[in-house]
Amino acid sequence: MRVSVQGERFELGLEAEAFAQANTSAGAIVTFTGIVRQADQGGLVAMEIEHYPGMTRKALTEIAQTALERWSLGDALVIHRYGRLAPGELIMMVATAARHRKDAFEAAEYLMDYLKSRAPFWKKEVLADGAENWVASKAEDEDALSRW
Amino acid sequence: MRVSVQGERFELGLEAEAFAQANTSAGAIVTFTGIVRQADQGGLVAMEIEHYPGMTRKALTEIAQTALERWSLGDALVIHRYGRLAPGELIMMVATAARHRKDAFEAAEYLMDYLKSRAPFWKKEVLADGAENWVASKAEDEDALSRW
Amino acid sequence: MEVLYFAWVRERIGVPREWVETSATTVAALVEELRAREDRYAAAFADLSALRVALDQELSDFDASLDGVREVAFFPPMTGG
Amino acid sequence: MEVLYFAWVRERIGVPREWVETSATTVAALVEELRAREDRYAAAFADLSALRVALDQELSDFDASLDGVREVAFFPPMTGG
Numbered sequence: 001m002r003v004s005v006q007g008e009r010f011e012l013g014l015e016a017e018a019f020a021q022a023n024t025s026a027g028a029i030v031t032f033t034g035i036v037r038q039a040d041q042g043g044l045v046a047m048e049i050e051h052y053p054g055m056t057r058k059a060l061t062e063i064a065q066t067a068l069e070r071w072s073l074g075d076a077l078v079i080h081r082y083g084r085l086a087p088g089e090l091i092m093m094v095a096t097a098a099r100h101r102k103d104a105f106e107a108a109e110y111l112m113d114y115l116k117s118r119a120p121f122w123k124k125e126v127l128a129d130g131a132e133n134w135v136a137s138k139a140e141d142e143d144a145l146s147r148w
Numbered sequence: 149m150r151v152s153v154q155g156e157r158f159e160l161g162l163e164a165e166a167f168a169q170a171n172t173s174a175g176a177i178v179t180f181t182g183i184v185r186q187a188d189q190g191g192l193v194a195m196e197i198e199h200y201p202g203m204t205r206k207a208l209t210e211i212a213q214t215a216l217e218r219w220s221l222g223d224a225l226v227i228h229r230y231g232r233l234a235p236g237e238l239i240m241m242v243a244t245a246a247r248h249r250k251d252a253f254e255a256a257e258y259l260m261d262y263l264k265s266r267a268p269f270w271k272k273e274v275l276a277d278g279a280e281n282w283v284a285s286k287a288e289d290e291d292a293l294s295r296w
Numbered sequence: 297m298e299v300l301y302f303a304w305v306r307e308r309i310g311v312p313r314e315w316v317e318t319s320a321t322t323v324a325a326l327v328e329e330l331r332a333r334e335d336r337y338a339a340a341f342a343d344l345s346a347l348r349v350a351l352d353q354e355l356s357d358f359d360a361s362l363d364g365v366r367e368v369a370f371f372p373p374m375t376g377g
Numbered sequence: 378m379e380v381l382y383f384a385w386v387r388e389r390i391g392v393p394r395e396w397v398e399t400s401a402t403t404v405a406a407l408v409e410e411l412r413a414r415e416d417r418y419a420a421a422f423a424d425l426s427a428l429r430v431a432l433d434q435e436l437s438d439f440d441a442s443l444d445g446v447r448e449v450a451f452f453p454p455m456t457g458g
Binding site for chain 1: 159160162164166168171175181183253257
């Protein structure tokens with residue numbers, strides 16, 4: 001299991017390939033990658049991601065550890081960036097390795113649902129006209145936790 | 149959308165990176181990768197994958213096209229190999245790109261469920277003692293289709 | 297018409313494809329004709345619930361008409377992915 | 378104790394962290410003390426349903442005891458992923 005909270009960019013290709021190479025006995029690998037996309041109304045200049053340094057790594061590790069045990073995963077990976085990101089940059093990724101596809105998929109969705117609402121990150125959109133908006137949490141993200 | 153039915157190996161890293169680069173406006177990317185894993189009792193020498201050349205590409209394209217429309221995907225990728233594969237080799241992968249994670253996950257699971265039971269591939273395990281076993285379809289794989 | 301076999305159906309019948317002269321109008325009738333031919337066909341078609349059929353490369357069923365069909369394929373349930 | 382603020386809570390209060398001398402025994406009591414201090418605290422803590430709290434870097438709630446706690450953090454609902 002690896003958890004990384006980092007300011008630096010990462011590449012999906014390199015991370016996914018390394019994860020797959022380390023888990024050839026798994027059978028099924030799922031990855032999820034989040035990308036800063038252009039805001040609906042256009043004009044997004046950057047996404048600023050704030051986090052709680054003392055807590056972030058601990059929270060992510062707990063979430064990943066729970067997933068590992070609950071779905072008998074062979075391995076799990078969580079990478080999450082903080083700082084100022086431009087549209088098109090990768091925000092985060094998770095990867096899961098399991099014997100069967102159902103476990104790999106469910107564990108990846110669990111990781112994402114918990115990362116969304118239980119890991120101490122906060123996103124702020126910076127628009128071309130200078131406006132800055134804190135991204136509001138969604139009721140549906142909180143609701144998503146109830147299925148686990 | 150790209151569908152590839154191929155004998156040649158492929159690399160998860162290269163495919164995932166290219167897919168992500170082509171879909172930076174998506175927000176969410178999910179990949180699933182299937183790997184030939186060692187059989188439960190050990191002794192797996194190879195997995196032989198037979199397919200129906202005239203039908204395979206058409207079936208995969210139909211499945212991917214349905215996923216694209218049903219989940220408003222930005223893009224989808226399906227790669228499936230045939231021929232003789234050694235343990236540890238990648239069998240297949242799918243990738244989906246969507247605005248939101250729920251669509252990307254659901255579409256990837258849909259693709260996998262249909263690939264399992266509706267794409268004309270048949271797997272045979274070749275064991276060290278020379279035994280050859282056609283992999284039996286699982287009732288749970290057929291059942292999985294009913295949720296869509 | 298062209299008849300194709302895959303996986304253990306192919307292994308039991310011993311050929312991957314063959315030309316079959318038939319006046320059968322449905323898949324089920326074609327299966328009956330083949331079963332009556334030789335033991336290897338009878339063995340391959342012993343349990344239709346374990347078989348699937350495609351007509352001109354589209355999944356179909358055993359009640360389907362062969363009218364206009366050029367290619368019939370028989371195989372076990374698929375195990376892709 | 379050390380009190381930390383994140384996201385718009387930090388922006389409203391104007392500092393990311395500060396040392397607070399308090400005899401409050403629960404998070405709710407600490408919030409009341411802070412609210413009474415200055416308008417910027419009252420503004421930040423106006424709607425507790427829009428806030429979350431962590432005690433020593435573990436998510437907690439506003440009824441929780443501050444006994445033995447060294448670090449309290451206030452922030453809006455998280456938006457990771």
